[in-house]
Amino acid sequence: MGLNKQKGSKNTIKKNKTEKTLTIVTWVVILSVWYLITKLQLVSSTLVPSPYKVWNTFISILKDGYNGVPLWIHLGASFKRLFLALGLSIITAIPIGLLSGYFSKVKAIADSIVEFYRPLPPLAYYTLLILWLGIDDTSKITLLFLAAFAPIYISCVSAVRKINEDYVLSAKSLGADQKKIFFKIVLPACLPDIFTGIRTAVGVSYTTLVSAEMIAATSGIGWMVLDASNFLKSNVIVVGILIMGVTGILIDMGLRFIEKKIVFWKGYV
Structure with a gap:
């Protein structure tokens, strides 16, 4: 038993190393192709700026900001909208989703609304x-809330329906009331799917945030990219895209770290 476990652990470590190597090689290839395209001038530098130019632009924005506004203010504006909306969607979608999965009458009320929009x-x-709430952060946060609510809600409903009914019946036969069944069986069993829904919601809401900032905003990463596109500043556009991609990865890594700590029984490697 011990030898099999040790062998399995070694195979897992080897697999992880292989996957990391493939990830690194993939990005090396992408960066190399990008460098060669710009070095050989296969495409106009207005359309595809060189990695060196993009790096210098990033350093410049990091030091002096964009249009006189520090980068951290743009990031702060975007993250404020994003995390407020995510927080509101998490504290509302999870209980409504779990109740909808557990009680058909609640599902009959909530499900049709979610499935409609x-x-x-x-x-x-x-x-x-915008017409109802104005062009300030209220309309943006509401938009992001609606975008994030649906995937979290659906993941919660699906998670409840996947629970083995025998566990619930066994708990009832041992005298457990509805409260204990919910917190001791239903909620722990649903946590992995809940985190999957939250991670999906982050991606959806981040995409929606950038689109919203492109329409009605004067700050944020999305606005910065749109403003740069109006003046054909492709280097700034690429910097904005890279910032959004990296921050998105960091947010997802943070969620996975929290998931590993909370859902420790799932068997992460």
Whole structure:
């Protein structure tokens, strides 16, 4: 038993090293192709700036900001909208989703509403939100809240429905009330899917945030990219895209770290 466990651990370590190597090689290839395209001038530098130019632009924005506004203010504006909306969606979508999965009557009320607006492109009803709430952060946070609510809600409903009913019946036969069943069986069993829903919601809401900032904003990473595009500053556009990609990865890494600490029984490696 011990030898099999040790062998399995070694195989897992080897697999992880291989995956990391493949990831590094992939990005080396991407950066190399980018460098060669710009070095050989296969494409105009206005369309595809060189890695060196992009790096210098990033350092310049880091030091002096963009259009006189420090980078941290743009990031702060975007993250304020993002995390406020995510926080509101988490504290509302999780209980409503779990209750909808557990009680069919709650599902009958909430599910139709979510399923109605979920397929709609967020920007389709953003104009209405602007008319109702103005162009300040309130309309943006509401838009992001709606975008993040649906994936978290759906993951919670799905998680509850996947629970083995025998566990619930066994708990009832031992005298457990609804409160204990919910907190001791339902919630722990649903946590892995809940975190998956939250991670999905982060990606959806981040995409929606950038789109919202491109329409009605005077700050934020999305606004910076849009403003740069108006003046054909492709180097600034690439910097903005890279910042969004890296910060998105960091947010996801943070969520996975929290998930490993909370859902420790899932068997992460």
